Amino acid sequence: MAFITANWNPLGEAFYRKTELYEMCWNLRDGLRDCLVAAAPYGGPIALLREPVRRSPSSRPQLEIYSASGVAIASFPWKSGPVVQLGWTVSDELLCIQEDGSVLIYDLFGSFKRHFSMGQEVMQSQVLEAKVFHSPYGTGVAIVTASSRFTLATNIDDLKLRRLPEVPGNTWSAGEPTCWVVLTQDRQTKVLMSNGPELYILDTTSCTAVVPPGLGPQAGSIVHMSVSFSYKYLALFTDTGHMWTGSSHLQVNTKKTTPPKQMVWCRRPKSQQPSVVLMWDRLLMVAGVTLTPDPRFPLEDPCVLIGELDGVRIISSANQELLQEVPLVCQEIFKIASMAPGALLLEAHREYQAASFGKCFLTDFSPEAFVSTCRELRVLNAVRERGVGLPLTHTQLVYRQFYPLAIEVCRYLKIPDYQGVSRVLKHWASCKVQQKDLSDEAIARAVCVKVGDSPGVSYSHIAAKAYECGRPELAIKLLDFEARSGEQVPLLLKMKRSQLALSKAVESGDTDLVYTVVTYLKSEMNRGDFFMTLRNQPVALSLYRQFCKLQEQETLKDLYNQDDDHQELANYYVTASYREKRLESRLSLLQTAVDEYNKAKNEFSAKATEEEMRLLRFQRKLDDEKGAGLLGLSLQATMEALLALGLHKQAEQLYRDFRVPDKRFWWLKLKSLAEKEEWEELEKFSKSKKSPIGYLAFVEVCMKSNNKPEAKKYVSKVTPEQRVKAHLAVGDLEGAADAAIERKSDSELAAVLARCPASDRQLLDRLNRAAAAAAKK
């Protein structure tokens, strides 16, 4: 422990240390010379393509995949075209970008997954250089062609190719970029490129020249550039050996005129100072604010630098090292003569072996951080085990198919099941369904046993994987385990099991989902089959009817026809008739409605509709003859209008033809005559026969027209039951009192009493006496 600081190298305020992670397990005959190398970040796997440029057809280059510790995972001869660049996606898939712009995707175990192209024009002009980059949207690919045009895709899983604008004509003869990097900023992906001393930012629409502050023309042409892991920092290297890292005082003269082979940012979150690692053939240099003394490390073998979140991995054929800034807390513990608490604690531990007990006395200190840190350290130790090879997060663990270990880790770290174990199981099941040597039956059983009803594992997701691998039968078997019927629908549709999809959608109760399947079926099937399918699903059928009511009236009719639903058909024609402006078409639609009502054995509606047609014809006739303006009025309103026009005979005709009840007609005529103040007519009418509505109505209607004398004429004809009311209506209190007393009814007496003014003592007494007598009975 005394030598813990032996490999610390000071640079300005900070220290840098280089520690060995692994002695590599691999045995590379020619080292890393003449290789394309790509290592995934976060301690990820390493891919090697040997001698990619040799194009003799007899010797194919070999593609090899190793874990970070150098354990071979896969190896196969490269049979496709020449590769320009290798790279890893965020989910540990290997991207091989070929000269012709096609990108081949392999999984961690070297099996081919799919491929895509970076565009037609790329194919012609060939890829000069390519870069794989990561952003919150996923993994992206950027390429530059021999004709100096950039094309990029921000997310290869949702491929949208963007061709960047051309760099404007410049003095530089070649036109091709000297060096470039991809930046992602504010949800935008841009390319920064240099063309000699000039610097441009390219985005989808524009090309803007930029001048880095403090980088004068005397600094020379930019020959190398690097962007930090977080895309926040930029380093430029010029042909005069100067390095620029953002602001003028960070301009460093490396005194090296050859451009470095690699230049990588080396910083950690909360870093004390930014610094850049530069690598030349036999030298590694850490460059920071101050140049002297900059840590330099000699290199024996060709190496590859991998930028990480918190340092730089250096991979050589023999070993793998991590170069990083020493964290401040470590510095404080181990710096000479440090009095920081950590240092004191360490000293105490050394002296008394008691420091680990010390934490017991820190009453205000929550032990949780300590416990979880220990737990995480143990896990990281376990996964650094050579056989596993270094991944840092449990997601990475899962992708490496160490399922039991991953589950153990989840449980150990107490990650909630639906975030931890379930995700591992899901991944496992998705791989399981791809095992070609097992039968559908066996796989379905295995998946069901392991996954059971773990929360958050979607069987439809697993089934989708099975379908993708060309195993529809297995997919269906797996879908049966899916509890959420709604989730099953999209896949079933994709698999063309539309009937099943429909019944699952109905089962879910989600009507929108039913609609979705129905619209899908409509476009997929011929009309007959479509209708038949709906017929077997009443819920779907009624929903589709609803849809048609709003959107496709004609289809609605066909649906009713198919079901022989004559009642609804008739209603349909009735509705349609009201949309018609022309009377002939209206009548013919109504006639069809009558026929349908008859077929539906709805006698009443058939007759009513016939009546309606008769009325319409009658109205038109009168409109033609007399210009009465009747069309569209109800029967009652028609009679009313006729009476108002004095066309009594025609009104009477309707009354008879349509068998209008006497009562209603009497009311109508009574009101109409009173309104026109034809009092003689009214009296004649009242005597035409015994009134079916009684004579109180006559009294009230006359009073409403303010004709008391006429009203009085009818009082005597009112039945005894209503006589009090009639007398009161015409304001004849005496008469009302007489009638009430005669009838000995307390409620009627009370009604008269209520209207009786206090001044009329005599009448009041008489009524009170009668009321008392009535009450006695």
Place this chain on the structure above:
Amino acid sequence: MAAHLSYGRVNLNILREAARKELREFLDKCAGSKAIVWDEYLTGPFGLIAQYSLLKEHEVEKMFTLKSGRLPSADVKNIIFFVRPRLELMDIIAENVFSEDKMHSPRDFHILFVPRRSMLCEQRLKEQGVLASFINIDEYILDLIPYDGDLLSMEYESAFRECYLENDQTSLYHTAKGLMTLQALYGTIPQIYGKGECARHVANMMLRMKREFAGSQNQILPVFDTLLLLDRNVDLLTPLATQLTYEGLIDEIYGITNGYVKLPPEKFAQKKQGEASKDLPTEPKKLQLNSAEELYAEIRDKNFNAVGAALSKKAKIISAAFEERHNAKTVGEIKQFVSQLPHMQAARSSLANHTSIAELIKDITTSEAFFDNLTVEQEFMTGVDTDKVNTYIEDCVAQKDPLIKILRLVSMQSVCNNGLKQKVLDYYKREILQTYGYEHILTLNNLEKAGLLKLQSSSRNNYPTIRKTLKLWMEDANEQNPNDISYVYSGYAPLSVRLTQVLARPGWRSIEEVLKMLPGPHFEERQQLPAGLHKKRQQGENRTTLVFFLGGVSYAEIAALRFLSQMEDSGMEYIIATTKLLNGTTWIKSLMDRPESQSS
């Protein structure tokens, strides 16, 4: 703002807060200034969740009503459409997006579907070629909206019609989803009872949804003990009857929408002394009605005949309180008096408002027409002459009274007679068609389909049995100091509430026979609670039941349930939920078809 939601047995403000939080989160997703384009139907319900101030805090600068054509200009970064998932609205949105001037004002578009996004609608937008123009397409799950401390409504107007006429169970799916949300906030409801086809369907969906989320167990101590799901068609009678509670009458006469009522302004004119009231206000007076208003909470559920007394009692208390100022002698006393002044003034203006409303209503309830109508209703409910053509209805038709009134009465007679004889039914129908127009044949067909009008089948009329067993008619209903729920209709006890009451005690087993006469299955389901969540009930602690009316509920029914909650020995408190708050008029209206309006 919404404190009255938290006064009740169940703090419904939690639901409102959850809804507000979600709204804020969505608004923040669209960074920068924004304008909201409203589907007009949504503004009322949204008003109960969030006022304009909340929207403003989240940079909503403008609000428009959704209509076809071009969007009004507004210097904002985002345009957000708040819409129900309806195809016709999608077409309007597409038109809006198309006519946007893309060169001058690049604005970001978003859609918020309420209460649920719809693939059908998105497909429509895609067909119209505008789907890609939207940056965010989201859903705002607003199923159950808190209306008061004990009342939730979905305000889904067409729910009854869709369920019973069109066999479209969308509203039931939303109901089940809403109940799942409610359970997520208030714990799993251990017992579910139900009566009716729709109730069965909702319960099935709930149980299925619970299975689907089997993994994530709800760890909230259940607030509700029981859920009772009731189909509206189990009790078609109650909404047809004229409600006689204060709130019920306000709704019958003026219509309450989203907690507000609009009243004729004359009675509310500010009369200053010595000034002739020459310029009467012409705008209707808009009042908010909920339990936040102390006086209203006190009188809303009373029979209207008891409201007058309550108001005059209140008047005395208030004037006594104002008189107190003369007794205030010391500075301290005066200070205390002054501090109570705002509260007293609010009480006084509240009293003035309700006195005016009560006067307006009284003018109507004392009219002969109202009395005659009520008499006939009560005759039907007590089974007098329900099998003959009713003279009063005939007269009303002859006088061309509003069609809905006629439909309400005829439906009521049919329901109380378990259907009408062919001759009687045909007579009424002819009367209606000849008087109001043949186009109403569609409406009549609808009413028959919904069971409101019915041809008497050979089986005997079982309404009297139901009436007697459930004691639906109480001769001596006490309107002033009620001792039974029948006070809400001055004699008629709403069937739906009787079923609820019997379920609590002595249980439905005692009325098996009657339950069989009512349509649809009745059932009971239990939902397992995780260990440790079983309530340990205190001695005498009330149980809580959520009564969900599928297809709508009337204010009088709500009043009756509140009455049961307050009864000392009931041991049960009720929270009420529904697809729609309704009365006979709005209900019948929702079932009408007007072909002529389609032609325009």
